[in-house]
Structure formats: structure tokens, C-alpha cells
Amino acid sequence: MTNSSNCTETDLKRYYAVTYTVILIPGLIANTLALWVFYGYMKETKRAVIFMINLAIADLLQVLSLPLRIFYYLTGTWEFGGGLCLLCFYLKYVNMYASIFFLVCISVRRYLFLMHPFRFSDCKRVCDIYVSVVGWVVVCVACLPFPLLRLHKDDKKTCFVDLPIKELDLPTSITLMTIGELVGFVTPLLIILYCSWKTILSLKEKNSALHDLGEKKKALKMILTCALVFLICFAPYHIGFPLDFFVKTKQIKGGCVQKVISVFHAVALCLASLNSCVDPVIYYFTTDEFRRRLSRQDLHDSIQLHHLSYTRKHSRDVLMEDTTE
Template sequence: MSGDAFTCNPENQTTTIRDYQHQIYAVFYTVILVPGLIGNVLALWVFYAYIKETKKAVIFMINLAVADLLQVLSLPLRVYYYLNNSWPFGKFACMVCFYVKYVNMYASIFFLASISLRRCRLIIQPLRYSGTKRQWDRRWCLFGWLLVGLGCLPFPLLRKDYDDVHCCFSELPMMNLTKAQGVSLVTVAELTGFLLPLTVVMTCTCLTAASLREKTCVLQDTGEKHKAFKMVLSCAGVFLVCFVPYHITFPLDFLAKSSVSVSSAFKVAVLHIHPVTLCLASLNCCLDPVMYYFTTDEFKRRLSRPEIQESLQLHLRASCSSNREV
């Protein structure tokens, strides 16, 4: 079982496929590096400095931005590896980068589902849910990180010791698994890490849309209705674009590399398509800040030019006052 593409064993894959996959990863990760870094740094700045106390789902958005930023910070090492076909940073750094990739993906899935559920319940049961303490949200986020962290441990732990110190990521050799073990792991990963959150997101989207069309909806303001639905719909859009393609090819990738007899055409097709879907799964670190911008008025206002200039002026005045006092 593998999240990326292939193992170090040259008998399993051709050099052509390896070069193709390295090119795909290097180009895509280079393209999303700068936008992802800037977008998530700005997101954290806005959330912490301005709207932490005003938006109901902001705690989930902060954690989502942290997950995205962790992945972005690991991209330079990945780009270096795929461009140079060599990993000079040691086994520990390789395992950390490999692990962070999947922690980010499944943490993003968890927090997108949490944002959708939060907004849905706030619309459907506003009087009952608006009084929920923020402490519950923080505990839920902590639970999410623990759950995702433990759930992603098989990705690095199933990689066995290897002699080639320049090999990393999906090209690390896998431990030998029986067919039953492999199928069980893939099934659990698909059900808990993908199908369950997908069901939550799509259900919340449908319930929110239905609730906002009701005349008895508590949120009578048309603008508020539109913003609420736009947030839930954006979460569903990011989920469908980034994570659905990967989780469709994930079991196919396992099947292509297993001992099950499949045609060579099937293997080649999967090994060419799966890296593209994995890149789409990384695209969420750029799409999430866009979602914040277009679904949160306060976020958009604070990133407008007048707001940024005003903020800089206040910081300059504070610095000047401090210098005068000294």
C-alpha cells in the first residue's frame, strides 16, 4: 500500500514512469509553494489579529490554515528531491516530510467537515447552538489532531529500513503485507478518512440549502443566508476537487502494486493518473485561503488596501511612541 506512486525497487517500475512522476510533483509543488505560503500566513494573521472573537467557525479555520501551512513548509524539500532525484537530508527528515503530507491532507478533510457541520447546525438550530462554548471547539480540534496523527502513522511505520539513503517518499520500500492486511488497511482508510467526512460535508450542504429556502428560517436577512450557504458550499467544492479524485485512485494504486494479477495497461494507467490526483489533494493549501476570502466579509475587508495601510500606520505610530519613551 502506498500513498504516492512506487517503491525504490527498480524491478517494479520503469525509469520512464519514475521520471514522469518526478516531473509532475516538482512542477506542481513549485507552482503552489508561494501562493500557499502567502495565503495561509495571511489567513493566520487575519484570524488571530482581527476576527478570532467574532466568527463562529474561526477556530476550525485557524486549524485548517495551520495544517495547510505545515504542508507548504515541507514542499521545498520535496521539490529538491524530485528535481535532483536524491535525498541528502537524512532518513528522519524524509519520514517527517512523508508523514506531514498525509497529516495535512486528513486534517484538512477533518476541519472542512467540522466547518460544514458547525455552519449547518448554526443555521438549522441557531438558538440551541449559538451558545456553545468555544472550549468545546478547541477540544474538538485537539481530538481531530490526535485522531489524524494516530491514523496517519501507518504511512511511515509501514516503510521498512532501507540501504539507499538517497531514496525518499513513495519510493521507500514497503513492509510485506498479506492481501487481507492490505485490503483491511485500505478499507479502513477509505471509510474513516474519506467516505465518512464526505457524507458529513454533502449532508450539511443539502440540509443548509434546504433550510435557507424555508420561509421559517431564523436568518431572515438575505445576505446572511447567502453567506452561510456560500461557506458550506465552498467547503464541499474544495472537498470534491481536492480529495475525491485521490481517494478514487488510492485503492486502484494499491491494486496495481499488489500481487493480484492485473494487466500491464491498467498498472501503467494508474501509475500515471495517481500522481495527478495526489497533486490535486495538495491544491487545497491554495484553495482554502481563497475560500476564506470569498466567504468571509471580515477577511476580505481586512485584506483590502486601506485596511492594510491603516494597520501599518498604527504599527509605525506604536513603534515611534516606544522609541520616544526610551
């Protein structure tokens, strides 16, 4: 297929810049607030709070990388060196797949404690910490192909979406895409859907006590919300990513086809970044403790407690200085 004159290349940099600017401030505030709230009630609950903290950290790291992306897409030039460019490019995917991993962990944790409370009641918070550490290591290693397959030339001052991809033959491209889609998207999606399905079936059991029924509804609400966020934020990206990869490696040719795929990939990539703003909504609407901590009275009491603690520490420091003089 030859290039058509009606299918000129579309400059998507302004679209990226506007979208990331919209995400930046709400994402920064919401995830910082989420970490503050989780720290406050971390000792009060066993309900996947460690995984929520890690999810908030992943989202916050994603948000903190946005200013450099916004700068590049507005100016069209990268002035910070190839190393930082590839690091920021790499961290984008680390944060995205870490978010996917911890969304799965939250769903599985809620499902296991609901369906098998006695078997998993002895699982202490240290278990979640070990799972989180292993998850970060696996995600960091698995995401290494993203920067390793990109080429950066300092003289061109390009980065992110403009980085060229190393030439690969078709069998290698298909193998990489298949492994990435199965491990990074299909398997996590199937796990979340399975947890949702089993929880829905448990609601139909006639011998459930009223308290158990309420707990099951809360668990189902959280698991379904994770599934919804997963489908909205990550499904479009994983549909468009293989096609965009084949376009960049010149396996798919044709002006109009390339343009459609590039635009779809840009929209999908921004939806994936939107996840950093959506996750705090999950915490608020599916976690009673989170809403309680953000209530006016609890927020006021917490601020007063922090202020009192600071005042006492300051007074103690002043007293120690006076006694030493």
C-alpha cells in the first residue's frame, strides 16, 4: 500500500503535553494524600494496605516523571542527555506494569481473605511486603526490553515517542509481543475476572450470614472496581501496542494505516497514564477506612495531632538547648 496524500503524519506532541498537564496536579495531590492516609491507618487493618501503598508509590513515581515529558512535548527537544531520556522512558513502563501487578494483588488478597478467611488469617503483613519486593524486582527486570530496544542519538535531541526502535525480524517481534501481552495483560486480566466471578457466585449462597454478605459485597465492589480500571486504562494500550510496535519496526506499512494506529496508540498511552489519577478514586469509594480518614473530623484531629507532636518536639529541642548552655 502506498502513502496517500490525504494521510499526512499527525503531530501528537501537543496532545501528549495537554493530557499530561491535566494529569500532573490531581495525580500529585491525590497520591500524596493517599500515602499520608495509608500511613495513618496501616496498623489498623490487614486489608491489602501494603499493596495499596505500593500502588500509590507507583502512581506517584509516574506523576513525578511527567514534567520532563511535558517539557519535551512542548519544546520538541531533549536537553538532558540520553541516559536520563532512556531512564524516564523505562520508568514509564515500570510504573505502569507495577500498577497492573498491585491491582491484581489487591483483588487476590481481598478474594482470599473473603473466601478462605481461616486459611489466610495468619498471613501477616510481612508476607505482603515480601510479595511487593518480589513484584518490583520482577517488573523492573521484565521492563528492560523497552529501553534496550530503543536507539538514542544525542545529536538528534529526541526522546520518548520519537525514539527509533532497533530493527527486528518478524518472528522475534511476534515472540516478544506475545510474551509481553500474555504476561503483562492477559494473565492479570484473567486473574481479576476469576476473583470477580468467584465472589459473585459466593453472593448467591443462601447460607451466608448477614455480616458475611456485607463483607462479600464490599470485596466484590473493590474487585470489580479494579477490573473496571484495568479495562479502561490498560486494555486499549495493550490492544494498540503490538500494532504500534509493528508500525515502528516497519512490519506494517501504508500511510493511512500507520496514522490510525499511531493516533490510537497515543490515546491509549494517555489512558494508561490516567490510571495514576483513577487509583485514588478506588481507595476512596471502596475502602471505609480511607473515607473515614478523609472525613472532616478525622482530618481535623489528625492535623491537630501532627501539630501537637511538632510542638512537643520543638519544645523539647529548645529545652535541651537551654540546659546545655
